[in-house]
Amino acid sequence: MIQEDTISAVTTAPGNAAIGIVRISGADALQIADQMFFAASGKKLETYPSHTMVYGFVRDREGRDIDEVLTVYMKAPRSYTAEDVIEIQCHGGMQSIRQILALTYYYGARPAEPGEFTKRAFLNGRIDLVQAESVMDIINSKSAAALKIAVQQQEGFLSKKLKEVRRKLRDVIVHLEAVIDYPEEDIEDVTYYEVKNSISGAAKEVAVLLEGAHTGKILKEGLRTAIIGRPNVGKSSLLNTLLKEDRALVSEYEGTTRDVIEEQLVIGGVPVLLADTAGIHDTKDFVEKLGVERSRAFLDKAELILVVLDGTQPLTSDDETILAAIKGKNAVFVVNKTDLAESIITKTLAERFAPENVIEISAKTKEGIDRLESWLKEYVYGSSRQSDEEIYIQNERQINLLRQAADSLKDAVEAAENRLPYDCLTIDVDRALTLMGEITGETVRDEIINEIFARFCVGK
Missing domain, CATH: 3.40.50.300 (P-loop containing nucleotide triphosphate hydrolases)
Structure with missing residues (x-):
């Protein structure tokens, strides 16, 4: 799902600093960089291996040097956004950064929206929504423990657990649909027993995740x-x-x-x-x-x-x-x-x-x-939740969705205990499956995606 247009933004904090970074991402990133960056070696960026830092100068439209810089070309899909990415590391003065950014716009890039680089990483399948949201958690961490949890989420700890639970629930739905299509009276008792145990197992795993939500939010x-x-x-x-x-x-x-x-x-x-x-x-x-x-x-x-x-x-x-x-x-x-x-x-x-x-x-x-x-x-x-393998959810959106999924699984278990029609069980299990998919982004609506990334800072 590579985007057609090319975006650019300053990815470092505003104000004077030792280094400032301008990032360009998209199909025209290399073409834009070639018009403003000139390697001291005289070679083009594309002749260097991907992810190689190249020394040179950024020059304005009249050919005058703006700043002495280091530039790296990260070829798709091995980049933050999974697109072609150029990062220009210049001196951190505001004038230098502004002029370099203005040149990227002149040569065809458009200003990146808040969180658009991370949004592209998500849309291009490099990360899921949990990993995307963890980026801001890393930036805003107030303690070493909070940072550790955010890094774990970025590495996919929560995503992996949710995918395991969703796989089990999909197996339940497949089982129920098969029985609905090919009913056999002599397997009814076995079906309700197996389905109830499977759903109860998934519900317990969700409950464990919710137990850690209190810790994660704190x-x-x-x-x-x-x-x-x-x-x-x-x-x-x-x-x-x-x-x-x-x-x-x-x-x-x-x-x-x-x-x-x-x-x-x-x-x-x-x-x-x-x-x-x-x-x-x-x-x-x-x-x-x-x-x-x-x-x-x-x-x-x-x-x-x-x-x-x-x-x-x-x-x-x-x-x-x-x-x-x-x-x-x-x-x-x-x-x-x-x-x-x-x-x-x-x-x-x-x-x-x-x-x-x-x-x-x-x-x-x-x-x-x-x-x-x-x-x-x-x-x-808690007295028993301090191992490195514990998963602590910090995100309110994820917690709310998981609570709703837990309610649906509870309803499904009760439906199995009361031997309600298989269709009733399927509806509850499918709802839980969808809600957990919204956490990882597999079933989330576009307006929710836009709302999430709008909270990010520009350049991230």
Whole structure:
């Protein structure tokens, strides 16, 4: 599905830099390059082996040198787009890049649309839609773990698994259609039994993928976490300890933090959007009261709550108000100030909440911080999902489609259990097959493809 027109764009970030790259892709890429690039050797680009870096100059229409460059010709289909591709590496000054790009337009290329190079790679069959979407995930990765997952998706980990499941479902449909066309009453029991087992097996594999979606989204977007507690329990000290810097003001006086302080960091390999909130309690101070209101509002947005409590004091009415406010939310209870005295509230908290969610620390001496980080890592990954072979889906579009496919497979299993007509089973299985095909791009509509690539940056 090689495109007829030729496109070009700057593929490096805007602004002055050491190097700038202009990419040309399409049937006329070599012809366009030959009119503006002149190798120092005097040879034409096509005389060099594909993927060879060639030294020379880009010259304007009057034959004047614009820049000293390195140019590489990547012959189709061994290129990013599976088309003929030329990449010109020039100095990173804006004037040089602009003039070289303008020359590509003059000699016949048109400006590339956002994501069009990757879109062509998809349309030309070099990559599937999962691999295409992973390109932006690689660019936007917030942690080493998120980058690793994105690279795995680009290498086809998820695509391979989905193709395996789709193959099994196609076999189910073929089986059912064969029985419909050639009915035999004596194989009916066997048919329902085999079909149910096959669909259940596929449903379990889909369920495993969905289990990893929570982890994938956190690693991609960051775990939105709020540190809450009444004044002077050590919330800001905990923030500073996790950040390994004095970001928040720490004082022995109450009400020091009067607003929400947000920071991004990586804890135990997990990207975290961490917010230190104003101490939640009753106050008549107008500014502090606004901070408390913002803290309460932030609780609704946070996925995880770090409830900080003073382990040297009994639970107060303000503590109880906070504990009531987080009812039903994901929370870990951090008992602070263990360097001053043995905690007198840990046992009480462990009885009211899960004991594994109560962690004693000293924000001052950093004792227990490693246990908090381990807890956080297990919260994100789960206790049994940390191998290199695990697949974590990060993309919301893919997650939604997979959830719908799971619902269809559930309906198909129930239909087999209730011995509904084979046509009913086929409809549900075929829907799941189509939905998973939309993830990889095998059954996706053109408008969805256009919408996906429109989110990419120009040059990618």
